Amino acid sequence: MRELTYLEAVREAMSQEMRTNEDVFILGEDIGVYGGAFGVTRGMIEEFGPERIRNTPISEAAISGTAIGAALTGMRPILELQFSDFITIAMDNMVNQAAKLRYMYGGEGKVPMVLRTPAGSGTGAAAQHSQSLEAWMTHIPGLKVVQPSTAYDAKGLLKAAMDDDNPVVFYEHKLCYRTKSEVPEEAYSIPLGKADIKKEGKDVTIVATAMMVHKSLEAAEQLESEGISVEVVDPRTLVPLDEETIVESVKKTGRLIVVHEAVKRGGFGGEIASMIAESEAFDYLDAPIKRLGGKAVPIPYNPELEKAAVPQVQDIVEAVKDTLKGL
């Protein structure tokens, strides 16, 4: 099967959807001729024109609210925010409007929109262009939160997000954009709320998200040569969360490490750890649950400092060995 990059997979998902559903359009900064900050929408304006690939002013509060208003009245907008950090400027709309309108209105109206945005560190973009703020969004009832790690997942999850009648925050990791995987040409959907076991194993479960899936797989490969069998589970969507797959994996391995790039304090890893502690898998645990996350520091510019701020392959390897001590 042909391979696509993650970036191309995102673009293909949107293009295919726009060909079949005229209510879908994209709005965002520089998404037209420029093709978006990371090139995700490159070439789309030629096919779909400026009405549907809609360049906006630098105005995150307005464009997020406009997407909500359009969604509420029958369109299915996709909003591209140039960097996920800028969600802070769209926060009122996402938190106080998009997430709540349907409930506040007693079930009347719906807000079928997707906010797509590149997240994460690793590009030297420093503190205001490198954050992973997904845990903030998971805290808000009414939003759905997606974090694909591979090109295959990105295409299928984005289709599901676009088909969903609710506001979905779709985080694309910048370092994932160039990664490749086999991607079917036809449109397909991966249901939100269905985790994927990226690698089966029996000694320890790693639940990892976004770029940390790739790092965990690399760590797992290293550990394999030392005779340690690691299972890597990618939840793919944080809301809704596939608790069952994670619980079953932990029951099988008896050990859990959660790895994410976002700051560990208040991060989503705490949620997964608590979920396991409250579940039947707790009785199967042979070691304390471990969380690996970003340090509580703004992402620094210097490349070595930047790497030190978030978990790396070696950190994951050591965490696994640490968890297996006394086995």
Place this chain on the structure above:
Amino acid sequence: MNELKQDTVDSKEKLIPLYKQMWLIRYFEEKVDEFFAKGMIHGTTHLAVGQEATAVGSCAVLNEDDMITSTHRGHGHCIAKGAEVNRMMAELFGRTTGYCKGKGGSMHIADVSKGNLGANGIVGGGFSIATGAALTSKMKNQGKVVLCYFGDGASNEGSFHEAVNLASIWKLPVIFFCENNQYGMSGPVKEMVNIENIAQRAEAYGIPGHVVEGNDVFDVMSIVQEAVDFARNGGGPTIIEAKTYRWKGHSKSDAKKYRTREEEKEWREKDPIARYKEQLIAKGFFTEEEAEALRKEAKQEIEDSVEFAKNSPEPGLETLMEDIYA
């Protein structure tokens, strides 16, 4: 008045119901005020007594399928857009028969299918939602306009400027309608805005801006009609500022220490309902007695809405987690 279509000015059938609608708003608000005082309605509420002409005058020139976004002081807008007072009162009582099944309360009444995209508890929250609704209208060639209500206070939110700019460059059919009731909570507009008229800000976005006497239904209708025609013909947005006054405090906890009895009295003398009545009598559309009958009808409808609300069921606890997601 020349902008207002002559058939509207002369249409008794169109103008008389507006008089009753104004009383519906007045009595709805007074009833709500009373029930808050008695502790029969909880939460908070923001009353629009004294601002009846802006709501009624502006909605009067909209088509039924045109849309509005409203503010936290939204009861009047809802009634003017055709909401049923029974369902509104039931919502304030938190009952299942309310517009939001008792989950929204005063600040979130909406009727999306009828073009009321909702009141909003966030000051300035409606600007870009209105812009987005207008974008839908344009992209789908629906020919609908969106009227976005906001207050003088909200005009200082960044969302105002971002949304007006966006609507302006995309020439969207949206009317930003400012009810300048002189205070953003306790902040007098004169201290919060360093220009005489908020509508002057239109110039900065290259769109028309108008100031209008907000306690005069005909003046409001006339200027909104002009903006509606402009929007429907592809001209884009307009900012309208209607000068008016809220007779009551900002919300229930407000002792109104920031203003004087004299000022309140001065504005009460400009009662928009009394003014409209005189205009209709002068036109020979009704007599004093006929007007009085309409007022009584409105009063009775509000009394009935209270009975409806009181007799409606409370939502069951099993509904708590319903409607979070579509």
